[in-house]
Amino acid sequence: MATVPPPALAPLSIGPVYVGFPVVQAALSGYSDCPMRVIARRLGASYTLCEVMLDQFLLSLKGRQRTSHFLYLTDEEHPVAGQLMGAEPEQFAAASTKLVEAGFDVIDINFGCPVKKVLGRCRGGFHLGQPDVALEVIQRTRDATPAHIPVTVKMRRGIDDSAEARDNFFTILEGAFARGVAAVTVHGRTVKQRYIGPSNWNFLREVKQFLGDRIVLGSGDLFSAADCLEMMRQTGVDGVTVARGAIGNPWIFSQARALAAGLPLPDPPSLFEQREIIAEHYSLAEELYGVDRCAVGMRKFGIKYSALHPDFEQVRPDWGKMHGREDLQAVFAKWYSEDRPGQHPDPAIHRGQGECGA
Known part of the structure; x- marks a missing residue:
């Protein structure tokens, strides 16, 4: 996709946390562990999110060797966010405290996961259908988190395309900022869509216009560096989170930086x-x-x-x-014994294959 860099690609900040270049790595269940995050940082990602963690799991975590990797951070990763998912508002608050103690710079709440078993347990995207509970989750999490640690929310554009789902989305969106959220990430598909069909970038533009100066990150169908800049150009969002498009292709971040600087798209890695x-x-x-x-x-x-x-x-x-x-x-x-040219990955490889948090 041909693209024109946004006229003013401003550096991104999330509350008091300075991020810089506004193309970041999303939370990806089963993928965005410390090694993946470190590689992304070394290749140009300014900010990464840890794979989503259940609040119940965090509260039962005993520091065993087999589970210690979930809270493992390195100095070069900062700033880095921990992402929470769960059902009960009070458990979010306690789990947020665990993430802060582990050293995460931002706490992100997952209201976006569309996986059936997650929804069946009243987690992730399920909360988009119950605004009162969603806002209680946000309030309890914000209250339990130190003031200098931003709290953010990941959302999809609703449970489905109904008018009620739209109303619920904007109720949660407004209420989130009223309760002290520093930024939201919005995925352009509904929960019902999962990863099928195109992400609705027009909705992202509407959200950004509605929120004005408040920070919005966009998500959905970002499979190339050009896609990242095109989403910002088309929608006006303050940054983008690359999910499936970053798995196995951490070069997408350095390529986005090159395009944003007005340079040609770099060749794929040899x-x-x-x-x-x-x-x-x-x-x-x-x-x-x-x-x-x-x-x-x-x-x-x-x-x-x-x-x-x-x-x-x-x-x-x-x-x-x-x-x-x-x-x-x-x-x-x-x-890999002969240094042949590589190729840019085919977006069709990723489409329809979802990872929770994407």
Whole structure:
């Protein structure tokens, strides 16, 4: 998609937290752990969000080695947000305290997840259908969070396309800022849509016009650097959160920075450049999860990274068979030993495949 940089791409701040370049990495359940966030930061993301965590899970967390990665942060990640999801307002408050103690700079409330099992437990996007409960969640979370830590909310544009859903959305939106929320992220699909059909960017423009100077981040259908700038240009939102488009393609952030500076779109990373970052990602995961545990978790990342390889269809299955560092080296030897040009990933690979928080 051809794009024209916004006339004034202002740096982003969320309350007292300075972010800078307004293209950031979204929270992604099962993906946006510390290694993914660090790689994104090193390649140009100014701000990242941790994968969504259940309030009940956080309150029961005992610091065991197998679960310690959920609250693991590094110095180079800041600013970084922790994202909360749950059903009961009082548990949000206690869980927010746990995230603050862990060192997160921003607390984000998830009212957007459209996954069926989440909705069935009255979590995520379910709250968009009950404004009173949603606003109580926000109030309790804001009250329990220190004043210097911003609280933000992630929303979809409603449960569905009904007039009632629209009214509920704007009731929660206005009430959120009245209760001290510093910013909202709005995804342009409804909860009912999940990840099917296009994201409604016109609705994002309407939300930004409605809120004026208050901070709005946009989400939905951001699969390239050009998409990120085009959303800001079309809608006027203050920033964008890249979700599925960042999995296996952290270069999207440096590419967006180049376009925003008026430079041509950089070439996709070559196979040697890809190999270097994948190896770096694997080492970070190995350090966090241990030698025996990291490989299985890295399979899904390898599969996503393979979309940048010119022989994607042939490379992808080998990533799915990885059991350890020897298999990593075997994939490198077979598919990344010659420094060939890479390719920009096909957005069709991601469309229809959702990760909660996206």
